[in-house]
Amino acid sequence: MKDSNFLKEKNARSLWHPMAHPAASLKNPPTILTGASGVRICDLDGHEVVDAVGGLWNVNLGYSCQPVKDAITAQLGQLPYYSTFRGTTNDTVIELSEYLREFFAPDGLSRAFYTSGGSDSVESALRLARQYHKIRGENGRFKFLSLKKGYHGTHFGGASVNGNANFRTAYEPLMPGCYHIPAPYTYRTPFNETDPERLAQLCLAALEDEIGFQGAGTIAAMIMEPVLGAGGVIVPHPSFMAGVREICTRHGILLIADEVITAFGRTGSWTGSRHWGVRPDFACTAKAITNGYFPFGALMIGENVAEVFESDTTGKANIGHGYTYSGHPVGAAAALACMQETVRLDAPKNADLRGRELYEGLLALQHRHDLIGDVRGGAGLMCALELVSDRTTKASIDKNVIEKIQKITYEAGTMVRVSGNNIILSPPLVLNSSEVQIILSSLDAGFSQV
Numbered sequence: 089m090k091d092s093n094f095l096k097e098k099n100a101r102s103l104w105h106p107m108a109h110p111a112a113s114l115k116n117p118p119t120i121l122t123g124a125s126g127v128r129i130c131d132l133d134g135h136e137v138v139d140a141v142g143g144l145w146n147v148n149l150g151y152s153c154q155p156v157k158d159a160i161t162a163q164l165g166q167l168p169y170y171s172t173f174r175g176t177t178n179d180t181v182i183e184l185s186e187y188l189r190e191f192f193a194p195d196g197l198s199r200a201f202y203t204s205g206g207s208d209s210v211e212s213a214l215r216l217a218r219q220y221h222k223i224r225g226e227n228g229r230f231k232f233l234s235l236k237k238g239y240h241g242t243h244f245g246g247a248s249v250n251g252n253a254n255f256r257t258a259y260e261p262l263m264p265g266c267y268h269i270p271a272p273y274t275y276r277t278p279f280n281e282t283d284p285e286r287l288a289q290l291c292l293a294a295l296e297d298e299i300g301f302q303g304a305g306t307i308a309a310m311i312m313e314p315v316l317g318a319g320g321v322i323v324p325h326p327s328f329m330a331g332v333r334e335i336c337t338r339h340g341i342l343l344i345a346d347e348v349i350t351a352f353g354r355t356g357s358w359t360g361s362r363h364w365g366v367r368p369d370f371a372c373t374a375k376a377i378t379n380g381y382f383p384f385g386a387l388m389i390g391e392n393v394a395e396v397f398e399s400d401t402t403g404k405a406n407i408g409h410g411y412t413y414s415g416h417p418v419g420a421a422a423a424l425a426c427m428q429e430t431v432r433l434d435a436p437k438n439a440d441l442r443g444r445e446l447y448e449g450l451l452a453l454q455h456r457h458d459l460i461g462d463v464r465g466g467a468g469l470m471c472a473l474e475l476v477s478d479r480t481t482k483a484s485i486d487k488n489v490i491e492k493i494q495k496i497t498y499e500a501g502t503m504v505r506v507s508g509n510n511i512i513l514s515p516p517l518v519l520n521s522s523e524v525q526i527i528l529s530s531l532d533a534g535f536s537q538v
């Protein structure tokens with residue numbers, strides 16, 4: 089390995105980081121990771137800390153999941169690559185598809201379309217939703233609805249349904265025909281309503297109103313995260329997603345669940361849709377499907393949608409969409425091993441138990457530190473702290489203060505993620521109670537020392 093000064097000096101000279109200003113990365117070299125094991129990561133300067141980010145919501149099983157590493161190695165020796173475009177496939181991806189079909193049966197999803205990640209899965213869902221309506225002769229249904237604060241990746245389709253200006257403004261104009269509904273975000277809402285159930289009803293009324301305004305016959309699909317993740321862990325009232333489902337069904341609008349974060353246990357249930365008792369028409373997955381060990385994703389397709397495509401005799405159901413790495417055999421091997429480990433370890437159960445401890449600990453921290461305006465969680469191992477400089481006015485926190493909190497928290501033993509005014513926590517689902525306490529005490533140190 090090159091020496092420490094070389095790496096710090098050279099990093100941002102020749103590479104641009106996603107979601108960062110190139111000049112800022114040059115000025116403040118990012119933390120350079122050199123190793124990881126269990127739920128801990130190590131950096132070049134010798135820190136070893138609990139990773140409360142879980143990679144990027146994806147390393148659910150931690151960094152030492154040997155069965156996944158072994159499966160990748162074995163597949164590399166056997167068949168490192170072949171395409172699944174028309175005419176060829178591979179044995180591993182067939183086995184994975186059968187496994188996923190069974191896994192997603194309670195969600196009503198029975199076919200997989202493979203991708204290289206979350207943005208690809210979202211793009212695939214948006215495209216196939218439009219095609220579904222065209223096959224059925226409803227050519228006018230091309231619009232998309234989504235939630236403000238929602239995150240759906242950064243392809244042009246995903247960015248267009250994205251509900252955060254940070255990922256949109258610099259890249260406009262985005263795709264026409266995309267409209268946004270207020271999110272059930274009790275801390276800041278245009279409805280001035282803090283009761284989660286009543287707010288959910290108001291947001292549903294706004295959805296119904298937008299459908300009436302656009303004309304249901306022009307709308308292809310509504311896309312939403314079962315629990316909004318990157319937008320600051322917004323956990324809707326249990327009535328919300330079921331309400332969206334009912335409205336969509338009544339208007340012939342497909343429901344796309346963006347489960348890139350929530351599938352495979354993060355919410356304490358096997359999928360986010362199942363957490364709310366909803367069956368979507370599509371579910372976008374990626375991230376934890378391979379635990380971050382290989383870039384891979386799967387768009388899961390509802391039986392009802394599959395039937396429309398598979399019974400077409402006109403040729404309109406020919407899929408003109410796909411990726412070189414769709415169904416990559418190494419990704420498929422990683423996913424299969426990962427799914428089997430996730431099921432063997434009953435990952436959602438631990439996510440639920442440790443998630444409760446973490447959420448309660450964060451609520452206790454809020455009593456001690458005025459900078460914590462809102463604590464969100466209560467759905468497995470995904471929590472957020474929204475920071476404010478003044479609790480009464482809810483004025484934004486100074487960027488330097490939140491960065492300082494993150495730095496001290498890191499030095500005290502925990503990596504956390506800062507996104508806007510939020511500190512986001514999405515640790516591996518194999519976390520234990522003492523590691524939960526390390527996260528809480530590191531954050532306490534961070535808030536105490538600013």
Ligand SMILES: Cc1ncc(COP(=O)(O)O)c(C=O)c1O
Binds near residue numbers: 346
């Ligand atoms: C809900 C959701 N959808 C889509 C994406 C995009 O996934 P990727 O970054 O793998 O393209 C993300 C990424 O965080 C996500 O959280």
